[in-house]
Amino acid sequence: MKPAGAYRFRRAIRPFSYTVAMAACGLGTVLALQQGYGNVWLALLIIGAGVLIQAAVNLINDHADLPVLESRLQAAEGEARQEWAQAIDQVQRHHLLGMIFFGVSLLIGLGLVLIQGWPLLVIIILGLLGGYFYSAEPVHYKRRGLGVVLVFWFMGVLLVGGSAMAMGAPITLSLLAVSIPFSLLTSLVLLANEIRDHQEDRRHGLGTLTVRIGLEAGRYLYVTMLVGAYLVSLGLWWAGLLPWVWQLLFSLPLAFVPLMKVINLQADRSDLPPLTGKLFAVFALLFLCAFMLELVL
Template identity: 30%
Template sequence: MQPQTIHNETSLHAPPSEKRWKVWWNLLRPHTLTAAFVPVFIGTALALYETAIDWPLFLAMLIASLLIQAATNMINEYYDYKKGLDNEHSVGIGGAIVRHGVKPETVIRLAFIFFGIATLLGIYICINSTWWLAVIGTACMAAGYFYTGGPYPIAYTPFGEIVAGFFMGFVIILIAFYIQTGIITSQSMLISIPISILVGAILLANNIRDIDGDRENGRKTVAILVGRKNAILLLAAMFFVSYILIVLFIALDYAPFWALLVFLSIIKPLAAVKGFSSNKSNVTMMPAMVATAQTNTIFGFLLGIGLIIGYFI
């Protein structure tokens, strides 16, 4: 049954004036937006090795990616509400609809406005690069919508981690690199792989946390298919492979020695695996979920910094 919510466009549990901006801010799920920043940052850092950076193109790409990520979060919130999956006690959601009375129609309308602005930025990017990117950009937005929208949401299948990692890691890095350089290199493709894995890890961590509720609602995520214990082992393996790939790329001269900076983030994946292994409730697993997202953020940021240092030294 769909939860009943009073829709008055204001917070139900907070002073309406001073807290209202937080409702809209939380709707964006700001902690997830780094998953959009990191690929653009890395793709642009890689472009340094080929050309001078076009900063207006970089900003257009960054803002478009952030808007698509935020819109995807809103679509997720809208459809999870419509399907009766979210309530005011749900963990890890913006809560604008079920906690603060924002109309579902307002949320989905805002998501499409964000898509529209991203499209305008995409047109600017295409004018300054190639119109083939319009097809790729449309595919990225479609993936964001159909992740939880439509009759057969990707999030309900075992392919959520693969789709998210591919579009938010591999594709975004290559677009950010291509709009600066006009080419795609083996280096840019290889460097995108560990980031793609870590983006997928965020989704896997989310599915581990929600495994019981997802199973009750008929989802067939990887975490459900392999079981909680094996899903945690898979998460650990994804972390391990991401770090080992950096060492391999350095050995093969695809990445500078400074890329080893990523190992400064190693405490986060260790905390994530330990947190999921020792906790079983949604609330107590939240720190592990946060540590997984932070792994992608810190790993990606340090990798980008390492690439920049390697270029100048």
């Protein structure tokens, strides 16, 4: 169980995770701009809405811990009791703020629906439901072992495709194919959290994918997804869907450290999620540069 101090706003907001929303929405909008759809201001609005959704997901994530926190409060005494009471209050306030962020992003989405048409509304509703029920009951698909799989679709494929659609571009198979490396690395960030928290999640009965398939299988899955992101990128370049692929080589040093932490059974994996997040950020920037340079040139 996390300590009471882990529920403070600075940790609940999880700043390193925003590269996911910015990169996915950025890729979708850049691909749309390449095809002549939308404009830079519309792209910035869409990226802003994506960041709001990511912030909302982060802030409501701890709400599922309330029953455990309340049991800790009942068992605590003195100063510890005050700390757990404060943690409960923070979780409730963060949940409210997260719901406000969901509401603001929905309003932005509805405005875009008026411009682009009702099919976009389906994408927006799916995205909001996917973000909310990541850790909310009665679905809470993270504890059902579906987090890594559904994040691939909701925060990867759907976010890239939906951003392009919000710009007015049609969703094509080539566009969805280009989203696969981002989707793999997005799920990889979540998998890194599951691998780090495997023992604690198993102890508290949280049935994440890594708990269900076992730590060893989770480690193999991490390596497969990481290598897969580079291999898929190479395939996209070979198929003419990615202008350049050589620039991704500069991200390989950042891939080496988390890869070794996963492979080495005795390694300290406490920093695996931020290391994976840093890799995602650099990979995404280099990946996007290929399309942005082609757009400018």
